[in-house]
Amino acid sequence: MYNEETCRFLKTHEWAFAEGENAVVGISNHAQEEISDIVFVDLPKVGRVVKAGENCCVIESVKSASEIYAPVSGEIIAVNEALNGDPALVNREPHAGGWLFKIKMSDPSEMNALLDLAAYNATIGK
């Protein structure tokens, strides 16, 4: 199961966790704290093909909109429908129920380029 320890991160605060050939994607606890009060998540369409680093999702708080980048390349095969009714789930459970979408990876080796928790924490001064 994915948690903060087992996820890999982007400097832009997304996390990814490999489940076989799929990657589950979310945002870090630090990111949800910074964004705060998430009121809407504009999820990508299932079936969309994304490249690593591509902007594919928008998280809206009362005050601002944050673009979310795909940590790895592949096809979006699922989105977290629970966020449509309860976007604040991302605030409450950024590493569990508040995941955003799943990507069927076209190149699983891209996961190796992502940061581990210690390296990510260093980028946020933790």
Place this chain on the structure above:
Amino acid sequence: MTHTLKKTALCSSCEQAGGKMVDFHGWLLPVQFDSIIAEHKAVRNAAGMFDVSHMGQIRVTGADAWKFLQHISCNIIKNTPAAGTYFHILTEQGTIIDDAIAFCINETDFLVVVNAACIDEDFAWLTKQAATFAVKVSNESDQWSMIALQGPTAVETADKILPGVLDLLRFHIKEISLFGAKGYVTRTGYTGEDGVEIMLPNAQIETLWSTLLKLGVKPCGLGARDVLRLEAGYLLNGADADQTKTPYEANCGWVVKLTKEEFIGKMALETKKAAGFATKLRAFKLKNPGVPREGCKVFYNGVETGTLTSGTFSPLFKGIAVGYASTEIPLGAEVEIEIHGRKVPAEVVKTPFYKNRV
């Protein structure tokens, strides 16, 4: 940071209370404390307070004080002691320099409360216009700090430290003595709730803040303030109004009294009003989830008709916004607002979104 931000006398109090500080027109102010949604809820259901010390106070005194204010205001300025009047300061072209409130202390002494970002321009404009009047215009902005205490329980809370304030009429001012200093309390606000704004010298304002904290008042930031004022249908000068717009276009025709003999901008407004307006500040409520923001384009029947000047997520109404768009679009019509490349349907509605209880 490339420039030094101005700090209010409440800056460290706000930081101590957990305020997330941001640059607001050159001032370091809290955008939020713990949560914009929680702060919004406190003001709609109980009481919240805002540091509004950055706002300006311009005093107009002298034999011609009222006559002079009548000259620079499109609204009829009340000259009964304690009465306040909301008005717009206009250019000769009838466009909006600022919106402000003039409080009559007495017939020869008025206190004008103006927007922070406009203090210098307002003061220069008033000073220039004052040349032919027997008045003195003084910028007292640096001397005063101010807390806006807002919400259904705000006035009864204020009454605990300012006995009698419950009797203060809406839009009126009263001189006060508090913590050994002279100040003012006004029954005004920018949230659509009942409440007061308390002006004290800088040296006393921290005591007022800590006293209100102990009374259970929630500190609120600019983020909640923006949601509350947009729900209540109040203009944000600099966003929803500026020197390219007349009060009519800004949906504030009621502030213009063409029956007045004279005021700056009157002739231009008469001409422009007779010609009619192609666009006005219109209000929109999203039909689907999403958060409209300043700068989003508005489409009607597939054709671009305008741009949002303010938009937010309202905990009460979800996506709400205002922007300049064609006056020909009927109320209730469906438009589309483009948000991150996605067109979201919205209904054209009347303001205020939130019908206040005051």
